[in-house]
Amino acid sequence: xxxxxxxxxxxxxxxxxxxxxxxxxxxxxxxxxxxxxxxxxxxxxxxxxxxxxxxxxxxxxxxxxxxxxxxxxxxxxxxxxxxxxxxxxxxxxxxxxxxxxxxxxxxxxxxxxxxxxxxxxxxxxxxxxxxxxxxxxxxxxxxxxxxxxxxxxxxxxxxxxxxxxxxxxxxxxxxxxxxxxxxxxxxxxxxxxxxxxxxxxxxxxxxxxxxxxxxxxxxxxxxxxxxxxxxxxxxxxxxxxxxxxxxxxxxxxxxxxxxxxxxxxxxxxxxxxxxxxxxxxxxxxxxxxxxxxxxxxxxxxxxxxxxxxxxxxxxxxxxxxxxxxxxxxxxxxxxxxxxxxxxxxxxxxxxxxxxxxxxxxxxxxxxxxxxxxxxxxxxxxxxxxxxxxxxxxxxxxxxxxxxxxxxxxxxxxxxxxxxxxxxxxxxxxxxxxxxxxxxxxxxxxxxxxxxxxxxxxxxxxxxxxxxxxxxxxxxxxxxxxxxxxxxxxxxxxxxxxxxxxxxxxxxxxxxxxxxxxxxxxxxxxxxxxxxxxxxxxxxxxxxxxxxxxxxxxxxxxxxxxxxxxxxxxxxxxxxxxxxxxxxxxxxxxxxxxxxxxxxxxxxxxxxxxxxxxxxxxxxxxxxxxxxxxxxxxxxxxxxxxxxxxxxxxxxxxxxxxxxxxxxxxxxxxxxxxxxxxxxxxxxxxxxxxxxxxxxxxxxxxxxxxxxxxxxxx
Numbered sequence: 082x083x084x085x086x087x088x089x090x091x092x093x094x095x096x097x098x099x100x101x102x103x104x105x106x107x108x109x110x111x112x113x114x115x116x117x118x119x120x121x122x123x124x125x126x127x128x129x130x131x132x133x134x135x136x137x138x139x140x141x142x143x144x145x146x147x148x149x150x151x152x153x154x155x156x157x158x159x160x161x162x163x164x165x166x167x168x169x170x171x172x173x174x175x176x177x178x179x180x181x182x183x184x185x186x187x188x189x190x191x192x193x194x195x196x197x198x199x200x201x202x203x204x205x206x207x208x209x210x211x212x213x214x215x216x217x218x219x220x221x222x223x224x225x226x227x228x229x230x231x232x233x234x235x236x237x238x239x240x241x242x243x244x245x246x247x248x249x250x251x252x253x254x255x256x257x258x259x260x261x262x263x264x265x266x267x268x269x270x271x272x273x274x275x276x277x278x279x280x281x282x283x284x285x286x287x288x289x290x291x292x293x294x295x296x297x298x299x300x301x302x303x304x305x306x307x308x309x310x311x312x313x314x315x316x317x318x319x320x321x322x323x324x325x326x327x328x329x330x331x332x333x334x335x336x337x338x339x340x341x342x343x344x345x346x347x348x349x350x351x352x353x354x355x356x357x358x359x360x361x362x363x364x365x366x367x368x369x370x371x372x373x374x375x376x377x378x379x380x381x382x383x384x385x386x387x388x389x390x391x392x393x394x395x396x397x398x399x400x401x402x403x404x405x406x407x408x409x410x411x412x413x414x415x416x417x418x419x420x421x422x423x424x425x426x427x428x429x430x431x432x433x434x435x436x437x438x439x440x441x442x443x444x445x446x447x448x449x450x451x452x453x454x455x456x457x458x459x460x461x462x463x464x465x466x467x468x469x470x471x472x473x474x475x476x477x478x479x480x481x482x483x484x485x486x487x488x489x490x491x492x493x494x495x496x497x498x499x500x501x502x503x504x505x506x507x508x509x510x511x512x513x514x515x516x517x518x519x520x521x522x523x524x525x526x527x528x529x530x531x532x533x534x535x536x537x538x539x540x541x542x543x544x545x546x547x548x549x550x551x552x553x554x555x556x557x558x559x560x561x562x563x564x565x566x567x568x569x570x571x572x573x574x575x576x577x578x579x580x581x582x583x584x585x586x587x588x589x590x591x592x593x594x595x596x597x598x599x600x601x602x603x604x605x606x607x608x609x610x611x612x613x614x615x616x617x618x619x620x621x622x623x624x625x626x627x628x629x630x631x632x633x634x635x636x637x638x639x640x641x642x643x644x645x646x647x648x649x650x651x652x653x654x655x656x657x658x659x660x661x662x663x664x665x666x667x668x669x670x671x672x673x674x675x676x677x678x679x680x681x682x683x684x685x686x687x688x689x690x691x692x693x694x695x696x697x698x699x700x701x702x703x704x705x706x707x708x709x710x711x712x713x714x715x716x717x718x719x720x721x722x723x724x725x726x727x728x729x730x731x732x733x734x735x736x737x738x739x740x741x742x743x744x745x746x747x748x749x750x751x752x753x754x755x756x757x758x759x760x761x762x763x764x765x766x767x768x769x770x771x772x773x774x775x776x777x778x779x780x781x782x783x784x785x786x787x788x789x790x791x792x793x794x
Contacts, residue, residue, distance in 0.1 A: 092418035093362030101419040105412065109301050112308035119311045119326060132391045135595040136573070140587025143518040147544055147551040152197060152218045153227060154513070156251030157181075157238050158499040159202070159211040160506075166204070166211055170245045174202035174211045177238050181215050184233050193226040194219045205506035212507060217253050231257035235495065248499025252513055252589055258494040262729045270327055271303075273727050274334045277720035285342065285713040291428045295341035298417040302409040303333045309404050320397040327733055328398065331725060332671075333405040335718035336380065336678075340373055340413035342717070343682060346710040348421060352434040362422050370414060372685035375622040376678045377410040379615055383674035386610040387666075390603035392596065395663055447708025447753070451701040454758050462758035465750060469638045475645025478652060479665075492729050504559050508538035513560045514553035515569065515591055517576060519584035524550035527582050530575040536568030556590065565590045566597065600662030608669055612637075615677050623684055625771040631759055632684060636676035639751040643672055643743030650738055661732040668736060672743035675718060679711050679744075679752050687760060691773045699773075700760045708753055715748025
């Protein structure tokens with residue numbers, strides 16, 4: 082504790098506050114150029130998220146002998162709004178195919194992407210649609226180079242159409258449109274997040290100026306975190322996806338603002354006890370630093386548990402999120418307090434706290450709510466549990482088997498329109514064939530085995546290179562659908578039965594199937610790890626057994642209710658009929674981490690007050706003191722995660738909706754009602770076998786307020 086006492090005086094010291102401010106300003110300026118490069122380090126190709134032992138990953142390694150892994154198929158689709166295509170249309174499509182072969186994109190004298198193969202045009206059986214498959218090889222820039230090339234394909238195909246419509250779908254079309262969806266979204270998401278935070282802070286503080294300092298602290302936190310993550314991505318092999326970058330923005334602003342609200346609330350309490358603002362800040366940090374560190378530690382630990390996942394995208398989210406949380410804590414425990422002390426009490430204008438303002442412990446909405454809960458705590462916590470349990474039943478309708486290409490966007494980009502047209506007139510998997518590789522000697526039997534598999538529309542002629550054979554299979558099912566995944570399983574079973582083939586199946590749907598399988602493995606591994614880690618930390622922080630078990634149980638109940646409510650919203654309000662396989666795990670980690678985060682703020686204050694006043698009075702005093710600030714913090718996090726709804730990506734919208742609902746349920750229902758009612762009903766048993774339990778219902782010290790320091794501001 083002596084270390085905490087010494088460190089707590091640094092941000093509020095008369096000289097050291099200036100050194101703290103100067104330090105963070107220097108760090109901010111030094112890391113600015115690095116943080117802006119994080120978008121360039123992103124990897125958003127799903128095949129790069131899989132572990133090396135996935136079958137589709139191993140198939141891709143062999144398939145590279147026949148074509149580069151940097152080659153993506155584009156599907157150019159021509160139609161006349163349902164009418165039959167004409168001879169002139171066929172001639173135009175054939176001429177376009179010849180033009181496609183000469184297309185290449187260059188920058189800085191180097192080729193960024195080029196067309197390496199063209200097949201078609203092919204007409205549908207009903208004569209209403211033409212398709213041309215174009216193979217695009219990207220250079221050193223990787224998949225981001227697809228965007229300009231796909232734009233060239235579209236402009237070439239649409240030129241002089243005379244009523245003939247052209248769309249570019251297939252893997253290249255989806256990747257290009259996904260790249261456009263990600264481009265500039267960081268700035269848009271940041272702007273929306275900042276506006277949400279400003280609005281909530283102004284409403285919370287009712288001050289025209291106080292909100293500026295938390296916003297400055299959040300910007301510094303985000304800048305430093307992004308710079309650290311960029312360095313790890315460039316030099317330590319950390320995989321950073323667009324999704325994790327978006328989550329980093331809302332998470333940093335959410336938790337940084339949370340810490341701001343809690344520190345400022347404690348600081349305002351101490352300003353009512355001290356005439357010297359420096360002494361008030363030192364006392365505020367002494368009383369809140371340990372709970373804030375414990376809270377941030379729990380959230381960071383939960384995030385780091387994601388490193389046990391198989392999926393690279395999920396595994397990399399762990400350190401990305403943990404870095405954001407730890408940096409936010411460091412900034413808000415040092416930089417923010419120093420700024421608050423530098424600017425003085427006038428920041429709270431028009432409601433400046435004074436040293437003679439008295440103790441507001443029995444005032445306000447949450448003090449009255451505590452007295453209502455205290456009248457019938459058992460009825461309230463049992464009734465609340467039943468309601469949350471009923472909401473949890475909605476999870477039975479959650480479809481987390483993955484998106485097809487056509488519903489991974491919330492709107493309908495050109496690739497989705499083209500794919501839907503193609504699916505109606507051609508075998509649905511024409512643009513994303515399966516890739517089958519094996520021993521060259523087994524080429525014929527492999528082709529026969531695949532062609533006789535139900536759900537396969539056609540098989541290409543086998544090609545050999547050395548001792549390897551390669552062939553492609555077109556599926557009848559829509560890419561990314563359950564039917565396509567079942568066909569992948571059947572094809573894998575069929576090729577394994579070919580003697581000596583040593584075959585493996587990869588390609589678009591095989592990758593998606595392996596992502597789904599890895600996601601299920603990750604849930605089975607990571608969820609128990611998170612719960613165990615959170616429980617151990619709570620045992621250490623609260624020095625009791627019953628209280629941590631109660632907190633974990635209530636957070637799990639809140640997670641189930643939020644997931645069930647989210648499933649209903651997805652189906653009946655937001656028109657999101659499917660969810661990404663990673664969605665349940667991501668939602669679990671954020672909801673549980675943030676739920677325990679808020680509960681630890683309440684529980685540590687509850688323990689502090691119980692040691693001074695007894696278990697019952699400790700619950701009532703802690704609810705009155707923390708109710709407003711914690712619910713405000715919950716609204717901030719719900720608002721920041723809700724900002725993900727501005728993104729055109731279904732997965733991010735679902736994460737935003739689910740976490741926002743979960744946080745609101747936790748702060749307004751679980752933390753304020755369920756936990757408080759359970760603690761009142763359990764009494765001293767809430768703290769078994771710790772000191773509070775051993776004291777029984779006797780109070781501790783009277784808890785006299787600290788005497789005002791003699792030095793004025």
